Amino acid sequence: MNPFVFACITPHGGEIIPELQGAMPERMAKTRENMVKLGGWMSDAMPDSLIVLTPHGTRINGRFSITDSERMEGFLRENEADFSMEKKVDRELAKLINRQAAADGVPASTINYGTAAGPISCLPLDWGVMVPLRFMPDVPVVVITPSREMSFEDHINLGKALRKAVTQSGKRVGLIASCDWAHAHDADGPYGFDPAARQFDEETVGLIQSNNLEKMAEFQEDFIEAAKPDGIWQTLILAGAIPFEERKVEFLSYEAPTYFGLICAGYHA
Template structure:
């Protein structure tokens, strides 16, 4: 079997990685255990490449930003400890995804830096990629930043194009929707407190348990702004990649131990 053979929704809070948790390793222990289980499943899938949808990489307004450098590297620092990571980019798969999306009339920006290839062709890995990949097999990556905003219609179409490119690649491909959820759970957090945070995260967990990822596209814009999630856009791409009629979602855990929500779910296809 080729195409998308592993998929998940995974968070990216730095303290999920035990070495970055400082004196409180128990803070995100439930999420850490879930990511370890997802990583085990990904390794069992014998992946050739991993596609990561991140909200925190290089953004291009109104376009799907896709890394087409030779490699990517970055670091995450927390509690005086630094986690570094470098990955090669599966440029053949990245370009196939871009071409499939463009053929469907979607706007895609393919990004590189400095030189077309070689050691200087290197874009940064953001924490939205590094944290979930820390638990995953070391395979070449394709990193994509979906556009934000209230126009959610293109995201499912992009997911369908992505899945088509993965199938046609002849490779076994993993897909991570890197998502933290509402960021207004705690008054001491950088975005303050809003009661919408608990309501939105509850609605997300319920929709995930039903396998109804498309429900996230129906959230009112004010509701989203008050709760401040960063997972809607990546999840809707995942929804397009694994259609509802062939989708099963297993929610492994949800917690909000600080100001933002953390959810882990495995998404499998029955097709």
């Protein structure tokens, strides 16, 4: 039985946040609309806590990092506008995930900053967390950042550990895999243009629509490097957490209005 009340794959481009959309709100309008839908589904599921998987958080080389501070704060500036956020951390759930990962032989560590507890115990919120959470219910979070030094199998195994920990917790938990896809769609973008970007995103859309998330582990290293996605790792964690037979996918949208691909998909319990 799926222990997560709702799960989703979300993008994290800053302009998706309505407060940061700037003078061209139409540029990510489809994605923004579907983020509102995903946030509504998550709210309807009434989670006690949210686990957010992000590629842009504090990394520990060769280990998964799991937030265990009292709170997290973040600030974004884009299109001459500002957006800030503060979240409480579900430390009980974070510690439970870490213990389960250790029991399963998955390299992971909790992280903190400042003081062991209290208001100064605060870690940064990255944009990979802030963008999806802008649309989600205001509940405590646990943020997990993978390390690309680890194998795809390690990521699936962490997902399995998440599943066990959430089941043991007895809490209503939502899961968010924060993912942008190929980053080489535009010659004027920071990573330039590569035809692999379009092919990679087309194949990724097909795998998500057909529920074959595990097959992302079969992408060749040179193909990944050419396309420059940052979503495979978080998606494989989700795949481990919710196996094929329990994933009820509702694919909402794909677009690449700038240099990187954006996908919205939900997984109902």
